Amino acid sequence: MATKSVRYQKQLKEIGSPDEEVSIDEGIARVKKMAAVAADRSYKNGKKRKTLDQTVEVVVHLGIDPKQADQMLRGSISLPKGTGQTQRVIAFCDGDAADAAKEAGAIEAGTDELVKKISDGWMDFDVAVAHPQMMGKVGKLGRVLGPQGKMPSPKAGTVTPDVATAVREYAAGKMEYRNDDGGNIHLRVGKASFASEDLKENIEALLGHLLKIKPSAAKGTYMKGVFLSGQQTPSVRLSVA
Numbered sequence: 001m002a003t004k005s006v007r008y009q010k011q012l013k014e015i016g017s018p019d020e021e022v023s024i025d026e027g028i029a030r031v032k033k034m035a036a037v038a039a040d041r042s043y044k045n046g047k048k049r050k051t052l053d054q055t056v057e058v059v060v061h062l063g064i065d066p067k068q069a070d071q072m073l074r075g076s077i078s079l080p081k082g083t084g085q086t087q088r089v090i091a092f093c094d095g096d097a098a099d100a101a102k103e104a105g106a107i108e109a110g111t112d113e114l115v116k117k118i119s120d121g122w123m124d125f126d127v128a129v130a131h132p133q134m135m136g137k138v139g140k141l142g143r144v145l146g147p148q149g150k151m152p153s154p155k156a157g158t159v160t161p162d163v164a165t166a167v168r169e170y171a172a173g174k175m176e177y178r179n180d181d182g183g184n185i186h187l188r189v190g191k192a193s194f195a196s197e198d199l200k201e202n203i204e205a206l207l208g209h210l211l212k213i214k215p216s217a218a219k220g221t222y223m224k225g226v227f228l229s230g231q232q233t234p235s236v237r238l239s240v241a
Contacts, residue, residue, distance in 0.1 A: 028199050
């Protein structure tokens with residue numbers, strides 16, 4: 001049986017009952033408190049453990065049937081206060097559009113050479129953006145990019161004529177999302193160091209977005225559970241009714 005670390009056990013004391021629903025404000029306060037709990041022990045070489053500015057994440061359990069195409073959720077979102085993380089973006093485009101993409105922050109921009117580079121195994125990027133006219137060539141990378149969730153898609157806003165704007169947004173932290181097989185959406189909403197008000201604004205923006213895109217075919221309770229956690233903390237259940 002796996003044992004819980006000393007830090008984890010100390011964190012559990014900060015949240016009380018894991019099944020208790022709390023307000024967004026209280027949930028943020030508890031996650032911040034848990035994220036601040038330090039490990040008591042040093043590494044074996046004597047060095048002290050560094051304090052990590054943990055990523056704060058939200059998981060929303062939705063009342064959708066993931067097996068039904070008309071209930072699957074996929075898209076992209078920019079949160080009002082950002083996420084505290086930048087992303088490495090590449091762009092499939094040519095000519096002036098490639099120059100504009102690089103000015104907007106793309107680490108690589110091009111067509112045939114970029115396609116070949118990825119085909120040869122280079123995957124040192126987080127997001128791929130493409131001009132619609134390039135999809136005939138980019139489509140060849142489906143077996144490579146698809147399994148990693150990096151294949152450009154119109155639904156996610158990564159296939160667009162305005163490549164430079166997409167590059168700028170994704171480099172600044174715009175995120176793609178899609179529900180998993182259990183009907184859950186996982187997204188980061190900031191860092192533990194963020195002001196509580198900024199985390200709350202991001203969480204409310206995310207939940208509001210998910211409500212707006214509720215599939216008409218989804219029946220019953222839509223948001224069955226909303227959970228907030230740090231990168232290395234237990235989760236807190238939020239009351240969002």
